[in-house]
Amino acid sequence: MGRNGWKRARDNFSIEHEKYNLLLLLGEFDVEQPKPDVVNAPFEMRVSVVIPVYNAGAFVREAVESALQQPETQEVVLVEDGSLDNSLEVCEALANEYEKVKFYRHPGGENRGAGATRNLGIEKSQYEYIAFLDADDYFLPNRFRIAKRMFANDPTLEGVYDPIQRMGISEASHQRLQNEFELQTTLRRVPPQVLFEHIIINRPFLLQGLIVKNNVFEKAGLFNMNLRRHQDVEWIRRLAATCRIAAGSIDTPVTILRIHDNNRVSGVVAPSRERLEHRLLLHEATLRWRKTLLPPSRSWLIVWRAVWVISRNPASWKSEGEKGLLMIRNIAQLVYRVPSFLVVDIFGGT
Template sequence: MNISVIIPVYNASEFLGKAVDSALQFEEVKEILLVEDKSTDNSLEVCQKLILKDSRIQLYQHPDKGNHGAGATRNLGLEKAGCEFISFLDADDYYLPTRFDVEKEAFKEQKNEGVFGAIGVEYLSEKGRKEFQDKFKEVSLTTVNFPAEGETVLKGLLGLTSQVFGTFFHLNTLTLRKSVLVKNNLRFNENLRVHQDSDFIIKLAYHGYLKSGIIDKAIAIRGVHDHNRITKIIRYSPQYNQRQFLLWKSLHEWADSNPLPSDCKRKIYLTYKSFDLSLKTGLNKYFCIFLEVIKNPQILKTQYRFTYLNR
């Protein structure tokens, strides 16, 4: 295997060295692409020192040297990546020695276009630990509940399997063939400042053949500290609903232009509409809910129904 590791860099100077070292340990990793997104700390200087450490480490910035967000930053990494396989790593996280164990065998089968696994947690601050556990309880492993591949992955991510599939698998645990991106013109949605990874993964699960790898133990570690965005937004708050609306609006527009299975299209639409309704206000909100229930009674059975009924 030959793997390009894409690391978007924004305000992660204190963690970046460990992330890079964790990728350098693998002989399969032929290049590490640091894509710096106009950090306000000294991340750029750290990157400039790191590229002197190993010839596999490369540094890129956006042409205007500006800040464009995680989606555009990962897309620049995809544009520059030169290897047959691609993996991702957040700058405050790191790989474990088992990171690519399954890939070596799984990609011998040409039908497999992506492999994913489980990610663990390391608490880097007490405040980060408290915020993370307040939101996610005692979840120490982000993973799926059973092995899956092909269409089952897509349906699992959308909550359409008879057995609960689990959470979104983390981008840090995904390895894919670059060819699946090229032939399907897949990129991260740069209009999404958050959740562009979830958007990308669902679209990839439809366009490519994904397979679960190691799902019962971590192959990478997520660093939890004071500044993790994932812990800052209260579930079903107006800000949360707005961000979810933008995610599912992106997926709804994409699903409309692709021949997804009908149950997948329906689930995407109902979820999108639930968050759309949650953002409406006043009497107009209840009028819109009434019309939607008349048209699509199934919306009352979605897990997101209280985002608009109770607020």
């Protein structure tokens, strides 16, 4: 792509991006509010709750029982991922105790990561609706009340997301939460047609607050097993780009997400360079996927986000021989053949 083509694509993206932000600012999107607790006809929502388990022996029983307390839950699909604690024994005991609890492991009891573990749970699920819960979190009462009403009143809807509430259970986690949002979902009601753009720019909703129809995996695919971190965010992006997903509540949590020192991801305080690399791998994975499905105008937004991440971490990307600069060049080239001088103009270097 020559300089004129690059400038034309950039300008088109900028126009769409600014129009989107202006509409959000002015509240011009016609976003339907959830309807009252009235279902027009008898409606049954049968839910499979998928719970990946890794080193969560101290918490998994509460997670499972919180799911079983929901009247819509027809099964809890436990998938143990090669834990090093007593999770295996606790999962086996729960499966023996509750008929609705189905228990699975990877062949040979291997540890394959959260993506592969959730995928196995999805493949084993038997019901039309699938919800996700981590083994160290738990559902609040009436977890599916709003979602059930929305699905009943809108058959075209493919997923509903609600807020989650973060809760620190140690002094260190309390201190970390002081600098984070305790309640997490989208900042406002976002129309499904621009949800992808919104969650690229802003805070996304979380997997633990989401329930979907089981046919969404035919459109969005399964979780990316090549990502050790952020595979949930990467899948949510694909979901938002391909399916009709709407907000239930934006201020009432349905799930408690525990923050503690042994969380698989949130409990790990990685060096800034490592965190940067994982974020860029997230953007790269989204771009690789989008090449077959998303127009260039939507891909530009991901490149912009990757540039923003790099620019906020200059000490990280300049370390180890311009590793970050090389990564952002590779990311940009996934969308267009970006002239090197443009990247150099932004970041410097050679």
